Amino acid sequence: MTERTADIGVVGLGTMGSNLALNIAQKGFTVAVHNRTIAKSFALRDDNPGIGDNVVPADSLEDFVASLKTPRLVLFMVPAGKIVDDEMATIAPLLSAGDVMIDAGNADFNDTIRRSKAVEETGLQFVGMGVSGGELGARHGPSIMVGGAEATYGLLSPILTRIAAQYEGEPCVAWLGPDGAGHFVKTIHNGIEYADMQMIAEIYGIMRDGIGLEPKAMAAIFEDWNTRGLSSYLIEITAVTLAETDPETGKPMVDVIVDEAGQKGTGRWAVIEAQKLGVGATTIEAAVSARGVSSRRSERADAGALYAGIATQAGGFAGDAAGLAELEEALETAKIIAYAQGYATMAAASQEFSWNLPLAEIARIWRAGCIIRSRFLDDIARAYDSGETVVNLLQATDFVARVSAGQGALRRIVARAMLAGIPVPALSAALAYLDDYRRPRGTTNLTQAQRDLFGAHTFHRLDKDGVFHHQWPAV
Numbered sequence: 001m002t003e004r005t006a007d008i009g010v011v012g013l014g015t016m017g018s019n020l021a022l023n024i025a026q027k028g029f030t031v032a033v034h035n036r037t038i039a040k041s042f043a044l045r046d047d048n049p050g051i052g053d054n055v056v057p058a059d060s061l062e063d064f065v066a067s068l069k070t071p072r073l074v075l076f077m078v079p080a081g082k083i084v085d086d087e088m089a090t091i092a093p094l095l096s097a098g099d100v101m102i103d104a105g106n107a108d109f110n111d112t113i114r115r116s117k118a119v120e121e122t123g124l125q126f127v128g129m130g131v132s133g134g135e136l137g138a139r140h141g142p143s144i145m146v147g148g149a150e151a152t153y154g155l156l157s158p159i160l161t162r163i164a165a166q167y168e169g170e171p172c173v174a175w176l177g178p179d180g181a182g183h184f185v186k187t188i189h190n191g192i193e194y195a196d197m198q199m200i201a202e203i204y205g206i207m208r209d210g211i212g213l214e215p216k217a218m219a220a221i222f223e224d225w226n227t228r229g230l231s232s233y234l235i236e237i238t239a240v241t242l243a244e245t246d247p248e249t250g251k252p253m254v255d256v257i258v259d260e261a262g263q264k265g266t267g268r269w270a271v272i273e274a275q276k277l278g279v280g281a282t283t284i285e286a287a288v289s290a291r292g293v294s295s296r297r298s299e300r301a302d303a304g305a306l307y308a309g310i311a312t313q314a315g316g317f318a319g320d321a322a323g324l325a326e327l328e329e330a331l332e333t334a335k336i337i338a339y340a341q342g343y344a345t346m347a348a349a350s351q352e353f354s355w356n357l358p359l360a361e362i363a364r365i366w367r368a369g370c371i372i373r374s375r376f377l378d379d380i381a382r383a384y385d386s387g388e389t390v391v392n393l394l395q396a397t398d399f400v401a402r403v404s405a406g407q408g409a410l411r412r413i414v415a416r417a418m419l420a421g422i423p424v425p426a427l428s429a430a431l432a433y434l435d436d437y438r439r440p441r442g443t444t445n446l447t448q449a450q451r452d453l454f455g456a457h458t459f460h461r462l463d464k465d466g467v468f469h470h471q472w473p474a475v
């Protein structure tokens with residue numbers, strides 16, 4: 001019989017699971033590991049001298065479970081969906097009341113709510129936990145967003161606070177609320193990640209097609225931008241990727257990569273949930289759609305030929321200091337709007353599901369470890385901590401000033417790109433949202449009139465209370 005020595009067990013030793021297990025082991029905890037391809041469990045121990053001493057591989061699920069201290073903590077790091085359900089169903093019968101199953105992969109928070117309910121009915125406990133930071137984050141310190149019972153988090157926190165990224169001595173992990181709260185926040189994190197990446201790609205498009213810069217020159221610009229307001233991991237890796245040379249051809253690496261973006265679903269989940277909550281997360285929507293359009297490469301080539309006759313104007317973009325400063329300001333302004341949309345979605349979900357999401361804390365645990373880490377998140381935390389009521393970040397004093405100052409640059413960049421035929425779906429969505437959001441008298445009065453004409457859907461009047469229907473002329 002295996003001795004019960006392991007503090008936690010990890011199931012799934014792919015990119016994330018293996019690195020998270022090594023991170024746990026390096027922090028002095030004993031970690032049992034199990035993987036569909038069993039040899040990987042033993043390799044994880046044997047290929048990592050020193051740290052491997054804290055890794056306990058198992059060649060059967062029974063041995064894996066038997067090696068865990070009670071209450072047993074079993075962390076799953078496998079692809080989202082049915083695989084999670086299948087793995088949980090296989091292990092659950094081997095566990096006892098009070099043991100905890102943790103889904104640490106990306107998950108649709110609706111699945112997490114369903115799983116929480118089903119698992120907790122059996123006397124076991126369930127935690128849905130978002131982990132961000134990719135391979136290196138998992139190995140050296142990710143940002144961790146936890147959902148589940150607060151008392152259950154208490155069982156995990158001694159390990160999670162040690163393995164999480166640290167920002168000025170504070171661990172980037174927090175309990176965010178019950179059942180699906182952690183996975184919802186991770187989903188919005190990824191939605192913001194999509195929007196941020198898309199807007200950077202659009203600026204790259206302007207630099208390439210509007211100014212005619214070479215990737216290495218762009219790399220230097222992004223490196224420079226990374227020293228100021230835009231400073232972030234995503235801007236840093238943009239500079240790194242643009243500077244890279246393909247060893248086979250000697251060309252810039254980005255020039256040999258096919259322009260078809262992959263996606264595993266978290267951006268789409270973010271858009272679906274924003275829509276369900278009635279929040280306009282238009283920059284995230286634009287980013288998800290742009291990846292979809294990008295994947296139809298041959299169709300785009302055909303359309304390009306069909307529309308070759310369209311005359312566009314030279315955008316008038318300039319690669320001089322003033323031109324680049326305008327691009328930088330436009331990106332910074334659009335970024336504020338994208339984050340405001342992500343935060344508005346979380347605020348709406350918090351209300352809808354009575355989660356009481358700690359929005360300032362979420363910004364704080366995103367400052368290190370995760371893909372969208374940046375100094376800008378400090379500004380968001382400050383806005384929520386300031387004591388003023390923040391209905392939407394676009395109404396917070398600091399951001400009103402910054403967006404007011406930067407919107408002119410965003411407007412000019414979007415207008416020039418449109419005239420030049422350079423697609424800027426996320427940047428333009430940010431600007432359109434701002435203009436829509438700041439307009440006291442909109443145009444949906446006409447929409448309401450149309451709905452009432454064709455479907456007697458009724459409308460409200462500006463001059464008196466009540467619900468009205470008008471006898472429109474028959475059409």
Ligand SMILES: NC(=O)C1=CN([C@@H]2O[C@H](COP(=O)(O)OP(=O)(O)OC[C@H]3O[C@@H](n4cnc5c(N)ncnc54)[C@H](OP(=O)(O)O)[C@@H]3O)[C@@H](O)[C@H]2O)C=CC1
Pocket residue numbers: 011012013014015016017035036037040077078079080083087104105106107131132133134135264
């Ligand atoms: N990669 C990343 O940057 C990030 C990923 N995530 C999330 O983490 C989770 C894991 O991702 P990642 O580590 O990248 O994935 P990988 O593809 O690298 O690893 C998948 C793991 O799941 C196992 N697995 C796959 N299919 C099955 C199955 N049918 N039954 C049992 N086990 C199976 C694999 O086992 P085997 O070795 O036998 O193939 C492997 O251990 C996902 O939810 C992902 O969205 C979250 C944050 C960042």
Ligand SMILES: O=C(CO)[C@H](O)[C@H](O)COP(=O)(O)O
Pocket residue numbers: 106131132133134190193262263264265266267371
């Ligand atoms: O969760 C993550 C980072 O936070 C993963 O890297 C995620 O897989 C990225 O999403 P996609 O593959 O759809 O671009």
